[in-house]
Amino acid sequence: MNLNKIVVAMLGLFFAKKGIKSIAKKKALRDPKILDQIRKIQANLDALNSALDKMD
Amino acid sequence: MGKNSGAEELRNLKDSKDLLDIKYQQQRDILDTYVKQGTNLAEIEKRTKRIVNLTNARSKMQTDVLKLEQGITKEAAAQEKSISKQLISGGALLAVTEKMKSAIVSISKTQRDTANTMAVTLNKAQSINKAIAKELKDGLVVDTTRAQILDTMNEMDNVLRSSTAYTEKQATALSITANKLNISRSEAAKLTSLMQTVDGASAESAKATLVLAKNLADANDVKFGKAMKDIASSGQAFANFSGQGMKNMIRTAIETRKMGFELNDAMNIANKLLDVEGSIESQMKFNVITGKNANFDKARALVLEGKHAEALAEVTAQVGDVNNLGVIGNKVLAEAVGMDVTKLQTAQAIAAAGNDNVALQEAANEALESGNEQLATALQAKIDGTTADEANENAQTNIQESLAAQLQDQKALKLVMAGMQVIQIALAAAAGAKAIAEIASASALTLGVGALAIVGGITVAASAMKLATSSMKDGVIGSDGGMVVSGPKGSIQLDKDDSIIAGTNLGGSGGGNPVMGAKLDKINDSILAGANLGGAGMGEKLDKIIYLLSQQRVLNVSGTQLSEVMALERIPVGMG
Numbered sequence: 001m002n003l004n005k006i007v008v009a010m011l012g013l014f015f016a017k018k019g020i021k022s023i024a025k026k027k028a029l030r031d032p033k034i035l036d037q038i039r040k041i042q043a044n045l046d047a048l049n050s051a052l053d054k055m056d
Numbered sequence: 057m058g059k060n061s062g063a064e065e066l067r068n069l070k071d072s073k074d075l076l077d078i079k080y081q082q083q084r085d086i087l088d089t090y091v092k093q094g095t096n097l098a099e100i101e102k103r104t105k106r107i108v109n110l111t112n113a114r115s116k117m118q119t120d121v122l123k124l125e126q127g128i129t130k131e132a133a134a135q136e137k138s139i140s141k142q143l144i145s146g147g148a149l150l151a152v153t154e155k156m157k158s159a160i161v162s163i164s165k166t167q168r169d170t171a172n173t174m175a176v177t178l179n180k181a182q183s184i185n186k187a188i189a190k191e192l193k194d195g196l197v198v199d200t201t202r203a204q205i206l207d208t209m210n211e212m213d214n215v216l217r218s219s220t221a222y223t224e225k226q227a228t229a230l231s232i233t234a235n236k237l238n239i240s241r242s243e244a245a246k247l248t249s250l251m252q253t254v255d256g257a258s259a260e261s262a263k264a265t266l267v268l269a270k271n272l273a274d275a276n277d278v279k280f281g282k283a284m285k286d287i288a289s290s291g292q293a294f295a296n297f298s299g300q301g302m303k304n305m306i307r308t309a310i311e312t313r314k315m316g317f318e319l320n321d322a323m324n325i326a327n328k329l330l331d332v333e334g335s336i337e338s339q340m341k342f343n344v345i346t347g348k349n350a351n352f353d354k355a356r357a358l359v360l361e362g363k364h365a366e367a368l369a370e371v372t373a374q375v376g377d378v379n380n381l382g383v384i385g386n387k388v389l390a391e392a393v394g395m396d397v398t399k400l401q402t403a404q405a406i407a408a409a410g411n412d413n414v415a416l417q418e419a420a421n422e423a424l425e426s427g428n429e430q431l432a433t434a435l436q437a438k439i440d441g442t443t444a445d446e447a448n449e450n451a452q453t454n455i456q457e458s459l460a461a462q463l464q465d466q467k468a469l470k471l472v473m474a475g476m477q478v479i480q481i482a483l484a485a486a487a488g489a490k491a492i493a494e495i496a497s498a499s500a501l502t503l504g505v506g507a508l509a510i511v512g513g514i515t516v517a518a519s520a521m522k523l524a525t526s527s528m529k530d531g532v533i534g535s536d537g538g539m540v541v542s543g544p545k546g547s548i549q550l551d552k553d554d555s556i557i558a559g560t561n562l563g564g565s566g567g568g569n570p571v572m573g574a575k576l577d578k579i580n581d582s583i584l585a586g587a588n589l590g591g592a593g594m595g596e597k598l599d600k601i602i603y604l605l606s607q608q609r610v611l612n613v614s615g616t617q618l619s620e621v622m623a624l625e626r627i628p629v630g631m632g
Contacts, residue, residue: 028131029062
């Protein structure tokens with residue numbers, strides 16, 4: 001196997017790892033606990049933003 | 057990108073946070089302006105109070121966001137570990153099916169080997185293998201193998217000219233005896249067949265006689281294998297000539313060996329002495345030329361009594377010192393006794409050394425004469441037929457072949473093979489797609505670029521392992537600030553930093569695609585080879601690649617530029 005093939009094979013592994021990381025993150029974002037946390041923070045943020053809008 | 061509620065909600069959250077930051081800053085700017093103008097102190101006080109409350113609320117919210125990010129990182133790490141495990145376990149399953157496949161191949165080979173060795177049909181080979189497997193049980197698994205038993209059976213076929221004159225059980229016993237006595241299977245087969253034909257012995261008593269013969273050879277300090285070689289080569293002729301039974305022949309062979317002769321020499325001398333006229337004439341000639349007074353009458357009488365070893369000893373004694381007989385003396389000696397002078401010289405030297413344990417020899421002689429099978433069994437049990445390594449090797453081969461023998465229905469095996477092929481292809485595809493499939497069993501669109509990157513990455517690596525992979529028709533489309541993918545499901549706006557890896561049939565056309573299956577198989581093997589069970593090995597290698605890539609932003613493969621997408625800061629967002 002020549003160098004080119006080794007490099008391309010390693011690139012393949014590199015992208016595979018990147019892909020796994022990305023999928024793992026997407027799966028994490030679908031976790032109900034995480035989603036719940038996001039929604040709570042979002043509600044607080046919305047309340048703060050709307051309070052700021054009313055300030056003036 | 058795509059429908060991903062978690063990611064979308066997180067993005068919305070970040071947007072809201074940015075908006076809050078802007079509004080917060082605006083409030084602070086307004087307060088600064090009031091302060092600079094120094095007017096409306098009541099308003100300044102009111103706004104200051106608001107800003108303080110707002111700052112507290114914002115700090116709390118920032119803490120919550122930080123905790124959220126930590127939670128996401130932790131969960132993502134757990135998910136990554138789980139996906140990697142799934143990929144690796146897919147590979148492990150592949151390895152198992154590979155082993156099963158090789159086991160089936162071995163079963164077929166065993167059957168074919170038996171069929172070829174014994175020149176029989178596959179069906180007959182199956183029944184032979186089953187019979188051998190039945191014999192090779194318990195302690196016997198370490199003593200011999202199917203191949204050795206077949207070899208013994210072949211030798212018995214050659215000697216007996218029939219495959220029906222013996223059983224697999226007898227062949228197994230003989231093969232073990234040959235191993236223990238360290239004689240060839242050919243010799244073992246010839247000796248037992250001689251015992252059966254000359255003495256009318258049973259296979260079992262023939263085997264016992266061989267062991268007792270070894271005992272006698274040991275008592276006489278004679279190499280048993282050499283004596284047995286004599287019998288195997290001259291035994292039939294000697295039996296025809298002397299009319300003696302095998303036990304006597306064995307004794308003669310061992311005793312002649314002990315004196316430095318071979319069975320053949322005993323026969324030559326006997327032939328010579330029994331030519332009475334010629335023998336007397338050459339005896340006189342020998343005496344005249346050498347000045348000795350040799351008399352072979354007693355030796356002749358001993359031959360007639362069937363005491364060949366004693367006759368040899370008598371001749372050796374009668375000719376006396378044969379060291380300085382001269383050319384003519386040597387010639388007349390050879391004519392008189394039927395053998396050359398060197399053998400007599402050797403015999404005389406051995407006789408001069410003489411260190412006999414007569415009691416032991418007599419006991420061994422008696423045991424051989426009486427055919428003490430009990431003693432033979434005890435003696436054989438004491439002899440190691442195989443080394444520890446050979447025993448281990450034999451046991452493993454026998455256990456595997458024994459299992460194989462039970463499964464030798466070729467029609468069933470063919471079905472199993474075909475099934476295995478299907479499972480393997482499915483597993484090969486699953487090993488790559490298992491993690492992806494678990495995330496979204498619906499459409500590929502929901503998988504996002506990450507999934508595409510996995511399949512793309514695997515495909516790139518797999519094709520690198522194929523010969524002549526110079527074509528870059530498929531490849532990477534850089535983001536250039538954003539892209540829209542259109543299809544039957546409508547237009548989808550990709551993330552502005554996303555790139556697309558494009559290729560034909562990247563995900564395969566289903567679990568049964570053999571080409572994709574083979575590619576995934578290869579990449580799986582390479583991942584497995586690089587990764588330890590925890591995946592740290594692969595991680596280290598990938599870190600090295602990342603480092604190398606960070607050193608070289610533009611990469612060429614077979615003269616084709618792979619594009620600057622390889623530079624780490626421009627890795628597609630979907631992959632990052």
